[in-house]
Amino acid sequence: MSDQMETQKQRAAAWFHELRNQIVDAFEGLEDSHTKGPFSDQPAGRFEVTKTKRASADGSDAGGGLMSVMRGGRVFEKVGVNISTVYGELGTRAQAAMAARKGIPGMKDDPRFWASGISLVAHMQNPQCPAVHMNTRMFWTPHAWWFGGGSDLNPCLEYDEDTQHFHDVQKEHCDRHDPAHYPRLKAWADEYFYVPHRGRARGVGGIFLDDHNSGDWEQDFGFIQDVGRAFLPAFVPLIEKRREVDFGEPEKDVQLVHRGLYAEYNLVYDRGTKFGLETGHDANAVLMSLPPMAKWV
Template sequence: MSDDFLTEKQQASAWFRQLRDEIVAAFEGLETSHSKGPLTNEPAGTFDVTETRRGSDDGSDAGGGLMSVMRGGRVFEKVGVNVSTVYGTLGEAAQASMMARTGLDGMADDPRFWASGISLVAHMQNPHVPAVHMNTRMFWTPHAWWFGGGSDLNPCIEYAEDTAHFHSVQQAHLDPHGADLYPKLKDWADEYFYIPHRGRARGVGGIFMDDRCTGDWQADFALTQDIGRAFLPAFVPLVEKRRVQDWSEADKDAQLIHRGLYAEYNLVYDRGTKFGLATGHDANAVLMSLPPMAKWV
């Protein structure tokens, strides 16, 4: 395996782009197939796609990606699917954070990094359809590499059977990698997606991992791929089931208040948001996770 992991980087970056393409196609398919229930007379939504570039202090190429956003569709009020591959050198604050998390030394001597991943957040028109988040990523430095990510469900109106379906699909994709993995990543998600100042979780959980490096790159990459593969079968059936339901003003009000929780978490606690802004990535792409409308009481 080469020192710079060139082949592995290419494989990871290509996979995240492939997953992005599959999700974008599936979501546009949900828009065009919506023929019963609210908003069926509205135009089907499509994604607006914008190239993004990461800024660098010296003006050199630092990578970028694609920001794909759909607004005001029949099913999706706002959904963003971002994919990026960025590289350069970590600043002092990012170096310190990385060393504190991983226990690595030497970042100051060689602060190069490379990162690639996909990030998705969907806010729905119908309050009965849950919002959802998914991301997977690979991070490399000359000192080590890691994978991370997961997905979690964020309904404002909870249905126990929807939560059970979402989790069962995640477990089915993780069990081939070890029977102990799903319970571990489920607990990790419950801890990570918790809002301390509200004393509650932001949703009904899912799976999450970070800084995963077992020493077997292929095994960790395969796990990361299966986390991505689990997303559509876990989420799309819930959309198809709930998008036909009518909603009330009270339902919409509950949705807007719940979105406030989502905004608070992403702005105050989310590690990906902090990293993206700190390393100079396109701010609009980093903040695409924020809902189009929210409400605080």
């Protein structure tokens, strides 16, 4: 591995850590500023931070990260913001899946990998507030490197203006790099976040990308940074607008059923969940995305 690539990997991991800190600070700020409306009489939530480790077959160092979870706050019922940097060798199942899906030759002969990223899922107290997912990552093997990630909005009660705002901010940040990015990545998200056995999307979409490698690492790194930077301005204003709105049992019931849909998708279809479990990462961190309560009709 070249010294340049090693430096690039370190820069990517440092950025994901920086983005994690920005989001954690913003979310705790939302907790502190929520002083009116439902749940405002509860203590402001705070993240509990736990170090995670990836288990390797031979017991060698295989990396890890930080799992930051807030439960039972004023605004967030459960939110996790995880970062990790893991490495080692891919197991046989992960090798096969990677080679088949990405068309990477040589994985069997040299299964080394390195991956770093941030993953976030937020489930809200007030059903008027949308749930949300965001992740960005860099992946390296001796045969290829690429960036991936995106974010999507998952309201149980849909407001057209909220959906429009979320997408407008995504488009703005994508357009800084290429006006063709947003329509392509929006369509990709619509396809990726679809739940086939329910015949519907799990939310109102966003953007999604994988295998992103233009051949220019600096250009691609700048783009994936802006995918991450788009998250807070796309999401936080929606929470500030909706968190004081009253709700009743019918709205809460709709929220719990929608969470069931979200759980089904993450357990059955989500690539990140499958990859994390197959490569031995901390199961609690991998399954952090699951809601604290859900129901099925």
